[in-house]
Amino acid sequence: MRFSLVIATIDRVKELKKFFEGLEKQKTKDLEVIIVDQSGDDRYVELIEQYNKIWPIIHVRTGKMKVRAATVFGTEKATGDIITFPDDDCIYTPTVLEQVDQHFRSKDAPQFVTGSVVNLDGNPTKMGRWLTSSTWLNAKNIWTGLIEFNVFVSRAAYEAVGGYDTDMGLGAKFGAAEGPDLGLRLLKRGYKGYFDKNLVVMHPDKPITINGPRAISYGLGHGYAMRKNNSGLDTVGVFLFRPLAGAFLNLISNDKKKASYYWNTFVGRSKAYFSKEARIASRKS
Template identity: 50%
Template sequence: MRFSLVIPTLDRPGDVRAFLDALTRQTFHDLEVILVDQSGGDIYDSVVADFSKVLPVRHIRIDVRKCRYACIVGASHATGDIIAFPDDDCLYLPDTLEQVDASFRKNPSLGLLTGVVLNQHGRPSQMGRWLTTSARLNENNIWTGLVEFNMFIRRAAYEAVGGFDANMGPGCRFVAAEGQDLGLRLLAHGVGGYFDTRLQVVHPDKPTGVNLMRARSYARGMGYALRKNAAPWSVLLKFVVRPVGGIFFNILKGDRNAMLYHAYVLLGRIEGYYSSAARLAAKMLGKRA
């Protein structure tokens, strides 16, 4: 088996159906789908029944509603050489897996491959800041060069570093940056990582309205990952200067909502960085505590 696609999902059978439908149009077919269902009901049964006729789909049910915990469970059942964790609401382009397979075959030292995000209209996503050119991943650029649902990893490397941190991701206090955390641990293990602008996955943009609590929770995950992985001071300063600059710039503009957004981002990053959980995680990795 070449690819194991682990899909953590909660109450989105329509989106999963759309992803699997797009998967049937892949030009590369050596794959398995591991659907990790956190819904606690039977809403995915018809989807699994329909697509099991054309795809090898394994349906796993769990009671814990934590996205990366679901990924960990799904990964324990994977048999493919390369493992990926597509969001239940993303879409692969028809040649995605063929392109990834070719990249791994061409470069045996490559262990982690990621790429860009297109929104539902086929335009560059507004989901944060991203690298604009292809590059080898390192501890500085990985923060803007990796997204979880467009991330392909040699399964042996994924298992060697222990997979995702179950305390991170949707459903946890530290909602975001679990991909960067995993990627940094892979790089520290000697795994080669690459960001390829040609590797494109479709994902709908988040709502554009200001959601202060969401901003704070996502930023808290970033702060946790920064502390856990002993991010260099150059990176830390960048993630402090940007929201501080945003606060003062929007005070001058008189834009209260934007000012509050940047303030909540700064607060969340500080909360995550100085949390006891981040300090303990850093100590367990032998990093700066």
């Protein structure tokens, strides 16, 4: 098996169907899909039966779990050489798997590959800043070059570094940045990562004015990941100063929603970076 796609999902049947429709257009068919279903009923059964005729689908049922705990649970069933973790509401453009396969078969093959993000209209995403040219990943640019639903990892490398940190991601205290954390641990172990700007996955935009608790949670994840992985002071400074500046500038322009978002992001990042949990994690890394 070449690819294992692990998808944690709950109550998104229509979105998952659209993902399957995009997956059906891929030239590469050597794949399996592992659905970690947390819905507690049979709402996915008909859809899975329909697409199970095209590629094998492993349907795993669980109670409600943190996203990365569900991902790790599903990954235990994976048999593919390359593992990936698409969101249930993303859509692959037609050549995604073919491009990834070519990277992994190249002479100077990376052990993980990442790519660009556009919204469902095909326009640049509003979900943060992203690299604009293809390049090898390092400890600095990985923060703008890796997002969880568009990363493809050698299963051997993924397992060697222990996979995702289940204390991070949606539903966990440190609610984001589990992807960069995984990438940084891969780099530290000596594995190579490559960002391909032409490797495009579509994903719905998230509004910048997300609610306060979620902005703080995302910030907590970012701050924790920086401290855990002993990021340089230049990196830490940029990611602490930028939201603080954003809060100040938007307050001046009387955009209170954006100012609040940036302030909460700063609060989350700084709180986690200086937390006891992050200090302990940094000593272990």
